[in-house]
Amino acid sequence: MEQEIKTVKIRPEPPKKIGRHVIVVRVQHNFGVLARITNLFASRGYNIESLTVGVTHEPNIARITIVVKGDERIIEQIIKQLRKLIETLRVRDITCIPHIERELVLIKVHTGDEKARDEIMRLVNIFRAKIVDVSTDTYTIEVTGDIDKIEAFIDLLRPFGIKDLARTGTLAISRESAKHKYAKYVE
Amino acid sequence: MTAKRGADIIVDVLNAEGVDTVFGLPGGAIMEVYDALFNAPFRNILTRHEQAAAHMADGYARATGKVGVVMATSGPGATNLVTGLATAYMDSVPMVAITGQVPRHYIGTDAFQEADVIGITRPITKHNFLVTDIKELPLVIRQAFYIARTGRPGPVLVDIPKDITQQKSEYTIPTDSEVEKSLPGYKPHVEGNYLQIKKAAELIRKAKRPVLYVGGGVIISDASKELQELVELTKIPVTTTNMGKGAFPETHPLALHMLGMHGTYYANMAVYHSDLLIAVGARFDDRVTGKIQEFAPEAKIIHIDIDPASISKNITVDVPIVGDVKIVLQKLIKELKKNPIQWEKARKSWLKQIENWKKEHPLTYIKSDKIIKPQYVIEEIYEVTKGDAIITAGVGQHQMWTAMFYKYSFPRQFLNSGGLGTMGYGFPAAIGAKIARPEKEVFAIEGDGSFIMNIQDIATAVQYRIPIKVVIINNEFLGMVRQWQEFFYDSRYASVCLSVQPDFVKLAESFGAVGLRATKPKEVKKVLQEAMSINDRPVIIDMAVDREENVLPMVPAGKSYREMILNPGEKGKAETMYLVG
Numbered sequence: 046m047e048q049e050i051k052t053v054k055i056r057p058e059p060p061k062k063i064g065r066h067v068i069v070v071r072v073q074h075n076f077g078v079l080a081r082i083t084n085l086f087a088s089r090g091y092n093i094e095s096l097t098v099g100v101t102h103e104p105n106i107a108r109i110t111i112v113v114k115g116d117e118r119i120i121e122q123i124i125k126q127l128r129k130l131i132e133t134l135r136v137r138d139i140t141c142i143p144h145i146e147r148e149l150v151l152i153k154v155h156t157g158d159e160k161a162r163d164e165i166m167r168l169v170n171i172f173r174a175k176i177v178d179v180s181t182d183t184y185t186i187e188v189t190g191d192i193d194k195i196e197a198f199i200d201l202l203r204p205f206g207i208k209d210l211a212r213t214g215t216l217a218i219s220r221e222s223a224k225h226k227y228a229k230y231v232e
Numbered sequence: 233m234t235a236k237r238g239a240d241i242i243v244d245v246l247n248a249e250g251v252d253t254v255f256g257l258p259g260g261a262i263m264e265v266y267d268a269l270f271n272a273p274f275r276n277i278l279t280r281h282e283q284a285a286a287h288m289a290d291g292y293a294r295a296t297g298k299v300g301v302v303m304a305t306s307g308p309g310a311t312n313l314v315t316g317l318a319t320a321y322m323d324s325v326p327m328v329a330i331t332g333q334v335p336r337h338y339i340g341t342d343a344f345q346e347a348d349v350i351g352i353t354r355p356i357t358k359h360n361f362l363v364t365d366i367k368e369l370p371l372v373i374r375q376a377f378y379i380a381r382t383g384r385p386g387p388v389l390v391d392i393p394k395d396i397t398q399q400k401s402e403y404t405i406p407t408d409s410e411v412e413k414s415l416p417g418y419k420p421h422v423e424g425n426y427l428q429i430k431k432a433a434e435l436i437r438k439a440k441r442p443v444l445y446v447g448g449g450v451i452i453s454d455a456s457k458e459l460q461e462l463v464e465l466t467k468i469p470v471t472t473t474n475m476g477k478g479a480f481p482e483t484h485p486l487a488l489h490m491l492g493m494h495g496t497y498y499a500n501m502a503v504y505h506s507d508l509l510i511a512v513g514a515r516f517d518d519r520v521t522g523k524i525q526e527f528a529p530e531a532k533i534i535h536i537d538i539d540p541a542s543i544s545k546n547i548t549v550d551v552p553i554v555g556d557v558k559i560v561l562q563k564l565i566k567e568l569k570k571n572p573i574q575w576e577k578a579r580k581s582w583l584k585q586i587e588n589w590k591k592e593h594p595l596t597y598i599k600s601d602k603i604i605k606p607q608y609v610i611e612e613i614y615e616v617t618k619g620d621a622i623i624t625a626g627v628g629q630h631q632m633w634t635a636m637f638y639k640y641s642f643p644r645q646f647l648n649s650g651g652l653g654t655m656g657y658g659f660p661a662a663i664g665a666k667i668a669r670p671e672k673e674v675f676a677i678e679g680d681g682s683f684i685m686n687i688q689d690i691a692t693a694v695q696y697r698i699p700i701k702v703v704i705i706n707n708e709f710l711g712m713v714r715q716w717q718e719f720f721y722d723s724r725y726a727s728v729c730l731s732v733q734p735d736f737v738k739l740a741e742s743f744g745a746v747g748l749r750a751t752k753p754k755e756v757k758k759v760l761q762e763a764m765s766i767n768d769r770p771v772i773i774d775m776a777v778d779r780e781e782n783v784l785p786m787v788p789a790g791k792s793y794r795e796m797i798l799n800p801g802e803k804g805k806a807e808t809m810y811l812v813g
């Protein structure tokens with residue numbers, strides 16, 4: 046009964062390209078809406094790099110910025126699943142259009158001797174960061190920027206001894222100045 | 233305007249929604265609502281378990297397309313609904329669940345019978361609401377019905393704290409447009425992109441070996457007529473999923489019956505060799521596709537579905553069309569008629585090939601006059617009901633035999649838990665279906681394992697004189713698990729033997745139902761006919777069937793259609809058929 050299998054036919058599938066995507070979601074600012082969104086990521090096994098939420102100038106609307114890594118099919122699914130939520134007003138993947146990304150970080154760094162203090166001050170100036178609190182052996186530094194700048198700054202501070210660190214996660218907004226040129230790429 | 237209790241407002245809004253039946257069981261947190269139900273203008277069915285109530289509401293909804301309503305108290309009442317909600321969610325069944333919650337000032341204090349029902353049900357409902365202000369109550373309930381029945385339907389839960397049901401307030405029932413406006417992010421009406429429909433028509437004209445792969449979406453969208461029109465026009469053969477059964481008459485010469493794990497040989501062969509697969513209201517579930525990389529390997533795929541998230545989720549498709557199936561099919565037919573080809577001629581060799589496959593391996597089984605074959609029971613039920621009954625099933629082998637050996641001819645005829653696979657679904661769903669469609673004969677075909685999971689609700693069927701027929705395909709096994717053990721675990725039958733069981737005839741009688749039994753093939757017809765003559769009570773028929781019969785054909789989980797087990801073979805060594813790739 047068993048016949049030899051000559052060739053096994055396989056459905057052609059497009060190659061997977063993994064990328065970092067910035068997705069902006071506007072939602073009705075209702076009770077439990079954030080839980081709904083985080084639940085969606087947790088239950089479907091998507092990996093979030095960061096998620097930030099805040100209410101907008103319209104008090105009943107909140108805006109969520111999600112940074113997530115995945116291949117195109119996963120990103121597409123995430124966007125569709127987000128759109129499927131009843132309280133979602135708008136979902137945009139702004140990765141490919143001009144946009145501004147910012148993150149705010151607070152870092153407590155060990156200061157040590159005078160040489161170290163000078164060196165940290167120099168870095169703070171170069172990165173246009175700010176020292177917001179000082180104690181005998183600690184500077185608390187505030188810095189904002191996009192992810193590359195933030196990561197570079199943290200790496201440079203590491204050797205001095207970081208005592209604590211708090212990040213807001215990425216916020217993003219599209220560039221109004223490039224709106225018309227790129228309108229066709231949005232939605 | 234006079235002020236009313238929250239509980240009375242609920243009843244008023246349900247009435248305005250056209251509700252004629254609610255299913256449920258009361259308790260502390262929802263007592264006020266039950267008090268209001270005492271005078272309600274609609275029917276209130278007291279069940280014996282909240283899970284059964286949820287399945288009844290589900291069966292009611294699937295049999296009619298109307299929203300099923302279920303009620304339960306807080307805590308354990310609500311958690312007992314969970315399986316019923318998840319079942320309805322997976323199969324896109326419109327349902328509204330109303331649960332009592334502890335009073336607002338107790339929420340979060342681990343109060344008596346408090347559970348985070350919103351948190352628990354969030355992933356298994358289309359949406360859910362906690363009512364925090366009596367002013368919102370009428371709008372929230374109307375929103376729940378609107379969300380449940382529109383777009384891709386699904387269950388919606390409304391959790392209402394007890395103090396809100398007791399509080400008095402003036403109110404008006406929001407209008408349809410107010411409800412729509414209150415949900416600015418929810419846009420359930422989609423008609424399908426014209427350019428995509430044109431592309432689909434082009435592919436259909438060019439295809440040499442097309443197959444329609446039809447799912448439950450066709451039934452939900454009430455598009456059977458359109459589907460038949462498309463088939464009559466283009467002569468494309470149709471295979472349906474378990475959920476799609478009834479969308480296309482199975483007696484039609486172009487019917488290929490079910491595809492997938494327990495699909496027919498000819499349906500799976502047709503899909504495997506197709507050059508165009510038109511998926512309509514179906515979602516490429518793993519039980520359908522098997523090994524996805526080898527599913528319809530040479531086919532271009534057109535996928536019509538109302539839920540964008542169903543498209544390109546499991547498989548990449550060539551022409552996605554997001555829209556209501558009924559509207560899209562109407563437009564597609566119009567487009568195809570604009571530019572007709574000689575359909576009969578184009579199909580000739582493909583349909584001939586399919587005819588051969590049908591002859592080679594028809595759907596069949598080894599008959600016996602000594603022992604009752606489960607498939608024979610289903611065929612006999614088809615005979616005595618003249619193919620016109622509504623059929624429900626539990627989950628397991630009997631469910632598959634029920635899907636395979638009854639020939640369905642109209643939508644909403646076969647109700648079963650396809651997505652979640654919930655044992656215990658069939659019997660209560662049959663009660664719900666019979667309440668919704670009293671003019672129809674309703675049969676629940678149950679496994680002995682499945683039936684016992686909601687057996688308590690025989691009391692409900694007796695109390696309300698619901699004359700359904702329950703047929704137990706009694707193999708004294710958790711048969712489907714046993715079959716997998718036989719095939720894939722070297723016949724090590726771990727925890728599947730149900731030899732300790734009640735005497736189902738006496739059990740039925742003790743509830744006030746009628747109990748019947750058949751142990752020999754020649755008794756089957758007689759017993760079924762006797763059951764058909766009883767119209768004032770439920771009848772429970774214990775059919776002692778061949779204990780180790782297997783469901784075949786079978787594509788083992790995660791395997792390709794090439795590796796179909798077709799013949800029973802020796803015990804423990806069912807023969808795998810390898811198609812030449």
Ligand SMILES: Cc1ncc(C[n+]2csc(CCOP(=O)(O)OP(=O)(O)O)c2C)c(N)n1
Pocket residue numbers: 626627628629630631653654655656678679680681682683705707709710711712713
């Ligand atoms: C609630 C639930 N628990 C467990 C399962 C796993 N399961 C699938 S089929 C099956 C056996 C069903 O036995 P029975 O109802 O007697 O039907 P049969 O297969 O014997 O026809 C089991 C245990 C399930 N589907 N649902």
